[in-house]
Amino acid sequence: MQIEDTALPGVKLITPRRFGDHRGFFSESYSRKALAEQGIDIEFCQDNHSLSAQVGTIRGLHFQAPPHAQDKLVRCGKGSLFDVAVDIRTGSPTYGQWVGYELSFENGRQLLVPAGFAHGFVTLLPETEIIYKCSDYYAPETEGALVWDDPAIGIDWPLTVDPVLSEKDAVAPGLDGFDSPFTWTPEDAA
Numbered sequence: 001m002q003i004e005d006t007a008l009p010g011v012k013l014i015t016p017r018r019f020g021d022h023r024g025f026f027s028e029s030y031s032r033k034a035l036a037e038q039g040i041d042i043e044f045c046q047d048n049h050s051l052s053a054q055v056g057t058i059r060g061l062h063f064q065a066p067p068h069a070q071d072k073l074v075r076c077g078k079g080s081l082f083d084v085a086v087d088i089r090t091g092s093p094t095y096g097q098w099v100g101y102e103l104s105f106e107n108g109r110q111l112l113v114p115a116g117f118a119h120g121f122v123t124l125l126p127e128t129e130i131i132y133k134c135s136d137y138y139a140p141e142t143e144g145a146l147v148w149d150d151p152a153i154g155i156d157w158p159l160t161v162d163p164v165l166s167e168k169d170a171v172a173p174g175l176d177g178f179d180s181p182f183t184w185t186p187e188d189a190a
């Protein structure tokens with residue numbers, strides 16, 4: 001398994017090994033032990049799986065606030081998507097900055113999105129399925145959202161069509177005036 005740092009400390013790009021043969025491939029898509037051996041020891045408790053039928057479906061930018069903040073380990077089970085993490089920790093040197101990567105069935109890549117980061121994605125193929133592990137349970141009373149196209153964040157979405165959005169996502173607020181429930185500490189830089 002390959003683990004790569006990104007421009008946002010804590011956000012990691014993870015590529016599990018695939019064993020190909022005449023039948024196809026086998027991959028350990030998740031191993032707590034393998035991650036812990038590389039310093040990533042998270043106790044995930046909930047798996048999420050969603051299907052987005054249309055290209056250009058954007059889900060996000062979402063987060064859960066403490067005490068139910070979620071680390072997420074995201075992968076694409078079918079199709080392709082551009083997965084984005086945004087640093088929303090007050091005081092962080094990278095506050096409001098984002099990283100994005102194509103996760104697809106083909107490339108098998110995964111993105112670790114720690115608590116303190118908003119998460120969202122846009123689909124690049126029809127019938128795309130996202131599967132992700134969460135380190136805390138769904139707690140709708142703690143959910144928060146930021147609007148996908150906030151110029152203050154400036155995500156360069158690979159969009160070729162008008163986005164397909166939920167009603168909630170279409171009216172989410174921007175970063176201006178956002179009172180983040182997360183605070184960065186120097187230990188986060190470690």
Ligand SMILES: Cc1cn([C@H]2C[C@H](O)[C@@H](COP(=O)(O)OP(=O)(O)O[C@H]3O[C@H](C)C(=O)[C@H](O)[C@H]3O)O2)c(=O)[nH]c1=O
Nearest residue numbers: 048050059060061062063072119120121137138139166
């Ligand atoms: C997130 C969640 C939702 N739900 C129910 C609530 C709604 O009735 C339905 C759809 O929820 P929502 O429209 O919030 O789904 P997404 O827009 O895909 O939200 C997710 O999108 C981005 C990409 C995320 O990272 C979050 O996990 C999550 O916010 O599923 C549950 O029952 N459990 C859950 O954990």
